[in-house]
Amino acid sequence: MLDSITFVSKVSGMASPASAGDREKVVSKLPGWLRQDLKVRAAQLGTEIQTAVTQGITYWCDLASTPPTVDTSGADSFSTWLPPGQWETFKDSASDRKVSITQALAQAVQLWLQKHPAPTVQRPEIPRRIITCNQKGGVGKTAVAAGTGEAMAEDANTLYPVRISKHFAAALLKDSEGESGDSGSDPRAIEDRPGLGLSVLLVDFDPQCHLTQQLGHTPLPMDGDSLTKHMAGEPAGKLRDLIVPIEGDQFGDRLHLLPSCNDAFLLDVKLAGVRAREAALERALAPIEADFDVIIVDCPPSLGLSMDAAVYYGRRRDNEPPGSSGALVVVQAEDSSADAYTLLTTQIEDLGTDLSLHIDYLGIVVNHYDARRGYIATSSLEAWMDIRDPRVVGVIGDLKEQKEAVRVKRPLLAYSPKCDQAVGMRALAREIS
Template identity: 85%
Template sequence: MASPDSTGDREKVVSKLPGWLRQDLKVRTAQLGVEIQTAVEQGINDWCDLASAPTAVDTSGADPFSTWLPPGQWELFRTTAADRRVSLIQGLAQAVQLWLQKNPAPAVKRPEHPRRVIVCNQKGGVGKTAVAAGTGEAMAEDPNTLYPVRVSKHFAALLEGQDHGSAADPIGIGELPGLGLRVLLVDFDPQCHLTQQLGHKPLPMDGDSLTKHMAGEPVGELRDLIVPIEEDRFGDRLHLLPSCNDAFLLDVKLAGVRAREAALERALAPIEPLFDVILVDCPPSLGLSMDAAVYYGRRRDNEPSGSSGALTVVQAEDSSADAYTLLTTQIEDLRHDLAIEIDYLGIVVNHYDARRGFIATSSLQAWMDIKDPRVVGVIGDLKEQKEAVRVKRPLLAYAPKSDQAVAMRALAREIS
């Protein structure tokens, strides 16, 4: 059935598609950045141009499906289907399947060199660990599955093949494929929060550790310490380098190490080729270990700006602003002293709750007023993150549709 569109350039078409085929269509159009209505239009054109109908598609359990097509195309399709003695539902399914075959899923875009993101702030308790974990989880989700992401309502409408949304209310929830990147989360904090929150135990003090590799005292290969985060949605793409309490001694050990600023880079260099993104959950410190982390996140030769760098996590309150000033001072000193380029990837305002009144809202506005680096994410102070920590599961596996998970996916795309 077809009815005129109010704009006069397309008509609404109502038919049926089996659920699995409709889902494949949604995923593929999202992967390719194509409107659903455009994909269906192209599929019908190609199907009508065939000499005969292709192999039948299983349409059992087909559900209502609607989209918008150019005027007259549906009537041509109906005539062609009648000539081929196939039902409109079967013909539409064949047309969609044909489009899917002609437009395969794109390969995951992998960076030429592994991106290095240091998640930092010298103030404790701002949620660096939660942001590091959530961002890494979002980067590693399945590229052939759709997940809710905070996007513009215009884009969300296009993903659904609907009208063009409202510019007056620009933020909505759309569904996008996972990024499918190979991610390593590095727990660089001696408190081991990231390690424990993801369900693993800290490395034993009498064994091998990242600290020992940085201090030039390795016991074995660093790659042997890496453990997978075993959740189906991440496949084999999300891994963790656990921490060890010996990291409390790292600043003392680094004091006697040659070129100590490069100690973290030397330690991680052998495993970099295994990953697309390495996120380092930094300690709340301004010591030598933080110098090593900042140096690791510097822009390397031939690396595009904004690929690697510092992601700063703050809260909407005054003490975070004081800590931010101390951190940026340290980064700028290193930039000047070592003649290196360090990119600021952005500011994440975490644990935000507007119900806290003027202090929260005015602080958020103050962060928003900083244009370089800009705010790239605002994460609400909600219960799902605390629950995920309690049960020792990744947030995006425990509560994949929660507001925090949706915001983490948006953040991952902002800095990708």
Template identity: 80%
Template sequence: MASPANAGDREKVVSKLPGWLRQDLKIRSAQLGIEIQGAVEQGLAQWSALASAPTAVDTSGADSFSTWLPAGQWDTFRNIAADRGISLTQGLAQAVQVWLQTHPAPTVVRPEIPRRIIVCNQKGGVGKTAITAGTGEALAEDAATLHPVRVSKYFAALLDDNDGSDPLALEDLPGLGLRVLLVDFDPQCHLTRQLGHTPLPMEGDSLTKHMAGEAAGRLADLVVPIEEDRFGDRLHLLPGCHDAFLLDVRLSAVRAREASLERALAPLEGEFDAILVDCPPSLGLSMDAAVHYGRRRPNEAPGASGVLIVVQAEDSSADAYDLLTSQIEDLRGDLALDIDYLGIVVNQYDGRRGYIATSSLQAWTDIKEPRVVGVIADLKEQKEAVRLKRPLLAYAPKSDQAIGMRALAREIS
């Protein structure tokens, strides 16, 4: 049952646990940031301190389970199990159950002010819509389920600059469990269609009409759920409308037009923890309104809200980036706003394209303010998800792109 102690004065023990209990242990340990061996150690100590054995646990189908415990703890546990007349498998299952009961799952921390993530670049075709959807999906995944995430030195691996550790290693982590609203602010309505919905009719109510002071009803009535089990009831969409092509013209006659998006979305904010805005490829008044909406509000932590800039590893993205940041800096200065950069996402990256791609990626990572917070590969799963009108993280949850979206969501959280 036990091997000689390792360098950390622990010994390997091998027993059995039912699969469902082992999975609960794995998830709860990850939720609490505790190593499994530490959780088992605590559970055995708690179980051993009880005056008698608790209720029996169903251990049918139990299979091999191993961990490392402090030297001597397993022998003590074995003696107590013998005194109580139960098997080691039953005793271990009871100990794990005791630990789970005394270490409940943490509740999802809800921000007092909903985070506002403005996904933008005035250059079209860089994949803003995919990043908006994928980041929102990653924020909304179930907090009681583990999902593969790459959290280590991924950028360093792409640039062949790491410390010898495995930069591509995956880690299973609980979802973030946030209530998320995706706002399709682009008149082309790509986000709406990609998630399987139809753009709002031109003659009906829309976000554009609410921003222009011509609302025909409640904006909340236009919001639709993304019905995938993976997201529960946490992921929603405000569909786009082609009338947004006329938004800049309409805003020119609106008082305090920079705050028009904020006025429109304010009634929805109490229902969501994060609101992601998929911006049009524009430097017009609508972009001013989006950036203003992402400004840091009083009592809001720096970096909670702001602009997330999507680029590609090629030269034209750099030109568009300069134009966008100039507009943001003008708004900062003219309106005295605190506008935070959440980072740069290099999208649709493929190192096989040679020097242009690799040198451009290096140039983006050389920018330290704002820094690169995500590199998303150009792979088939995203295109397939779009064709099937399904969220990427529901269609291909273990794909490299999905793993990258989860890493991105955590980088900006």
């Protein structure tokens, strides 16, 4: 019973990491849903598909009896590489059990899936707190805050395109100079990876309410409750009641927003009279922290008391590992961002010294990058890369999809999940995870 199965070739040197020697390429059939489950689970566990199939066939052949029938309707072509002789043994076992090869292979793959369950999402013991900041406006802090949060909240049982290189920024510079990278290892390579599956809260801490509006929500009314009122010790209700979900199939119920209110323009004035004002944001968010794995704060472009409160909130807490929480600095590849960066880091370091805080930098994100702008852009990117500490952890291109997502008031990763900016946001989320 070959069921349209043929040996395609026997290639020397096609060794699996799990097994040395030759492998034989075989072609069979699998239903699409089972092939997709296999692809996702193998990616989740960091296992090659050929290794998973090899193990599944071994499990199947070792069974004392045939497992339950798998629905193979709509099965189509599926190929993989197996150790020499395994396929012949498998065919003989299937013949002895009077099971078609297509059914036997489906049972073997299903058996492997059952023996290798999906890993649980690794949730931090202390909720991570990420503050996206820069004193200069217009650098795209809001887009980076939203994109990072969206990438962290994507479904852990679905594959998404992710840029996997740690050398992408260097590759951009080489391209702009007309150089080519190492042909054996493409620094701009993209792979399908499972979503991170974390529960994320985006906090719009900017009185301009850009994050709130970009994600399709209305700023909170001035005469109602708001984060500002909670920080000032004048709450009109529970902060949890202000939080709204962000729609998107890939986010499930994991992505939420705490909208802003224009009353945040008055926050610095209100904080001036508040006890321990640096801790005001932390006191306000404390009741809802346990509901989330990650809290991302989109900071205002200022260096006032509100920024002090944000920096304090992002400090490293007792028993928290370094680099879990901290400041994610968003810049552009131009000179004014460098001046603003110096002002911001001075404020962060002064606050850390004054209050004996450990404030980690999660890295620098170069946003709105476009090498076609020539020397100004490329030389600025190179200057950011030369800083080293904190290092550049992401480069996001200046492309139309982000602007379109803002126009239609949808999350970028829901609006255009495969665009270059979305791929870059996923890389950024993993780089700082």
